[in-house]
Amino acid sequence: MRLLRQLVYDLKKQNTDIGLKLVNVSETLEHKLVEFDKKIAERDNEILLLKNSVSELQHRLNFSEQENMRSELEIFGVPEENNENVSHVVMLTARKIGVQLVDSEIDEAFRAGARRSNAVERPRSIILRLTRRSKRSDILKAAKNRRPLTSEDIVKGTSSKVFINERLTKTNKELFRNARIRAQAHGFRFCWIRNGTIYVRKAEKQPPIPIRSSADLDDNVGPPGAPASDTVTA
Structure with a gap:
């Protein structure tokens, strides 16, 4: 009986020790989880700040790029021709809406992108960069009042609808x-x-x-x- 009591006592002591160790382990794990949650929250805040910074930079870049296009127009729907003079096409388009556009007022005029295999059905737009912003405003205003605008008397072939818009990023x-x-x-x-x-x-x-x-x-x-x-x- 004495040995049995000693054995029970030893088992109880072991259980107590194990319980204390488990409590310590639990407290340690809880502390680590709290620290881990803090680090995750800090990392999430850093990621959010980075995303906001990237978004702000993209916005500024887009704004700057758009500002650089303040003198540019994009003309859609004018059929393409082989060996065409794009500046001449642009001047004819302007004349049709009642705006006198001379070669010295054109900084650059070109078709956007590489020539398509179905250029007849889907002509590339024309990018027009002018030397004066006021001339761009004149063309936009006249184009709005002239709607609907077609390619008739601008280029040969089947007439199609033509649209003149501000150039966008x-x-x-x-x-x-x-x-x-x-x-x-x-x-x-x-x-x-x-x-x-x-x-x-x-x-x-x-x-x-x-x-x-x-x-x-x-x-x-x-x-x-x-x-x-x-x-x-x-």
């Missing part, structure tokens, strides 16, 4: 495309560009809303995927 082109889709889906009647900035307006006499990012679309127009409504006017 790749980022702003995508944003403008999404803005038009989103504006139509949420019942906004107007979506247009002025001096490189995209604007939407719900209806006549309502204030224009500038759209500079996808977040602006979410906050001021509505989420994507809504059913389309009335046609948007540019």
